[in-house]
Amino acid sequence: MAPYESDDSTGAGQVDGKHSGRRRAARYVVPVAVVGVTAVTIGLVPALADSGSPDLPKITAQQLVEKIARSDVQQLSGTVKISTDLGLPDLGGLESGLIPGVGKGGEGSSADPTSKLTELVSGTHTLRVAADGPDRQKISLIEKAAEYSLIHNGKDVWGYDSESNEVFHGTAADSGGKHRGDRGDVPATPKDFADQALKSVDDTTSVIVDGTARVAGRDAYRLVVKPKHASGTTVGAISIAVDARTGLPLKFTLTPASGGAAVVDVGFTQVSFARPAAATFDFTPPKGAKITEEKDAGKGTGKDRGKDAGPGEHFRDSGPARKDLAKSGGPTVLGKGWNSIAVFDSGAEGGIPSSSGNGDLSGFLGSLGDRVSGTFGKGTVFSTRLINALMTDDGKVYVGAVTKDALVKAANTGR
Amino acid sequence: MSRAETAVRTPSPLWTFGLLRSELATTFRRWRTLALLGVLAAVPVLVGVAVRIETGDGSSPAHGGGGDGPAFIAQITNNGLFLVFTALAATLPFFLPMAVGVIAGDAIAGEANTGTLRYLLVAPAGRTRLLLAKYATTMVFCLVATLVVAVSALTVGALLFPLGDLTTISGTRIGFAEGLGRALLIALVVAASLTGLAALGLFVSTLTNSGIAAMATTVGLLITVQILDQIPQLHAIQPYLFSHYWLSFADLMREPVHWDGLVKNLQLQTLYAAVFGSAAWARFTAKDITA
Known part of the structure; x- marks a missing residue:
């Protein structure tokens, strides 16, 4: 051997x-x-x-829009991928540390739905949705080794953040509207986005059916909504994939006029119209979890926000959650259709960081915006790939999905 | 070496098992291996005792920082079973793969280093079989190491904390028996997550005659890859790094289970095993064995 x-x-x-x-x-x-x-x-x-573009019977845009309106999907479960690329400056961890409520160490509960769902405004997220009739819905934000779930079951609305083991509890009786409102403020499913887009359809808009597509393994029509007169607005086109059988919007894509990647891209990656298991909507707070009741949470964060709403705070809120600003002065709308611009008084006269302060923070915030001037005076334009905002030095704010020039023009004539 | 002679010498299939058995016995009788397993078993004890001391006065674990601690750490005080998941999440980035890197890196190069490789090849098993036996041994070690962590964590969790029904990270409740089942499944997935690194280590091991060099290179590669996986600018290559989907085992705790990351992880591990396994075969079967 x-x-x-x-x-x-x-x-x-x-x-x-x-x-x-x-x-x-x-x-x-x-x-x-x-x-x-x-x-x-x-x-x-x-x-x-x-590559699949299925053969489906021809349909007019009118019929398809009606189909969406008629669509009444009561039971579904699926996975939604949502990507937003507003071109906001990437503040990384800084952002979550600064925004009250979103920061996990903040005074509010990390399971508060309002703070949690604002995370959706940047980056790519995976959501799971399940619904069984109007009384039982669940939406979960999938995170790394953790999950945030918002469960609506009959009277109760639960928010559960598995990472910090915190629970938020509200009741649908007095918060049903609020809960809806939350969902409205931060639309999460393609249907929410499509409803918003179709609401604004008027004579300045062209709506066409542009072929078919396969989304999440289902045959769908592609509805394309476009501003007719492309000058002024930053919106390029909105494409909505509508399920051929149920009329449910499966995918929503908004591309900016400047081209490039979609600003908002929300679509089902997997969807089923079977009734979800009843246990999906059952929630009992785990032992030892910190439970925040809705009223306490509202008081805490509300007071905080009101009290130290300095200029910096206004800026931070001006991007994703403009509703605070909107509250302080009812917005008036200039123009119409795609070129409409919301105007409101922020009440922060001379409070624009770049114009008044000399500190490091002011300089930093100023560097994020562009200084402009016109017959209205001087101001700072904060731009994203979709929404531009002009803050004038006397505290007026012009916001719209329009170009910088259109904002300045509006400020000039609006005065 | 005529054909007839080769035919006579074709080893019986039992030989493979004999070889594997002797490899397993050699590996698991080494003090080095036992010490590695001991270190792995100590990690859950440390985590468990630390959480217990921290929350001794009834407060919930200090976890305000958000994402600082290993996954699931907030739930340990309520259910000891979560210590299994926390321990695996804590050991998976470094301790477990380091132990695997040591065993895999040592597999061929260590034998060459001590001059025993040529004696191993004297046995009528052939190089391919020897390599397969070595790889199988390394994979068995992956499984044993993971189970050691899991069992140690379960013991410590049961001793220090209450057990019972648990809440999945999706907020639904599952019984303790199903929780145990998922824990076992997670342990298997974690063990499978290490097979790619094991193949990489085996390939490195065929490149050199120094056991220490092979171990150091494998562990060095592991650290490099872990660092690359943290750099946001490299997001284009990150899905192809073997450690990228490691923490996807947590998806088994969702209800319903979110399979995307798990499937990607297993595919990636298979790919690494195929590429570096065949590279190790190409190298080892064509190598001049001088020691």
Whole structure:
């Protein structure tokens, strides 16, 4: 039993020294081939999966819009992927530390729905939705090794943040409207977005059916909503994929006029219209969880926000959650359709950081905006890829999905 | 070495098991292996005792920072079973893969280093079989190491904290028996998460004759990959790093289970195992064994 006899693999190589190098190299073909096959698979599979555009009976835009309106899906469960790219400056962790309520160390409960769902305004998130009639809904925000669930079951509205093990509890009797409001402020499903978009359809808008698509394994019509006169507005087009059978919007994409990636892209990646298991909507607070009742939470955060709503705070809220600002002065709307601009008085006269302060923070905030001037005076424009806002030095705020020039023009004529 | 002779010498399938058994016995009888397992078993004890002391006065664990501690740490005081998940989440980024890197890196290079590799090849098993036995041993170690952490965590959790029904991270409740089942499933997924690294370590091990060098390289690669996975600018390559989906095991605690990340993780591990396993085979079967 000599060693070389049993060593079958290299025997040939040793006998024929000249070819051994080539033979040795040839073995590396295997790992290289594995890598190659994988690369091809990664490249091709998504392309093949996307290529389906099913044959569906022709339908007019009018009929499709009616179909959406008639759609009455009571039972569904699915996964929604939501990506927003507003082009806001990336503040990273700083952001969540600064915004009261969103910051987990803040005084409010981390399970408070208002604070939690504002996280959706930036980045890509995966949501799970389940609904069974008007009384039972659940929406969960999937996080790394954690999840935030908002459960509406009959009288109760529960928010559960698994990471901090905190529970938020409200009752639907006095918060049903508020709960709806929360969902309205931060739309999460493609249907919420589509409803918003179709609400604003008027004579300045063109609505067409642009072929078909497959979304989440279902056949869908593609409805494209576009501003007719493209000057002024930053909205390029809105595309809505509508489920052919149920009329439920499955995917909503908003592309800016400036081109590039979609500003908002919300779509089901998986959807089922079967009744979700009843246990999905059952929630009992886990032992030891910190429970915040809605009233306490409202008091705490509300007071905090009101008291130290400094200029910086106004700025932070001006992007995602403008409702605080809106509260302080009822907005008036200039223009109409896509070019409409909301105007309100922030009450912070001379409070624009870039114009009054000299501190580091002021400089930092100022650097995020552009200084503009016109017959209205001077002001700062904060721009994102979709929404632009002009804060004049006398405290007026002009906000709209319009270009910077349109804002300045509105400020000039609006005065 | 005629054909006839080779045919006679073709080892019986039982040989493979014999080889595997002797490999397993050698590996698990080493003091080094036992010490690694001991360290792994100590981690849940540390976490459990720390949480117990911290919350001794009845307060909930100090977890205001958000995302600072390992996953699930907030729930441990309410249910000891969560210590299993916390312990796995705490050991998976570093302790577990480091132990696997040591075992995998040592597999071939260690034998070459001590001069025992050629004697192993004397046995009529062939290099491919030896390599397979080595890889199987490393994978068994992955499983044993994970189970050691899980069992140690379960014991400590049961001793220090109450057990019972648990709340999934989706907010629904599941019974203790199902919770245990999920814990076992999670342990298996964690063990499977390490197979890619095991294959990488085995490949590195075939490149050198120094056991220490192979271990250091494997652990070094592990650290490098973990760092790369943290750099936001590299998000384009991150889905292809073997550690990227490791923490997806937590998705098993959702209700219903969210499979996307889990499936991606297992696919990625299979890919790493295939690429580096075949590279190790290409290298080892064509290598001159001088020691």
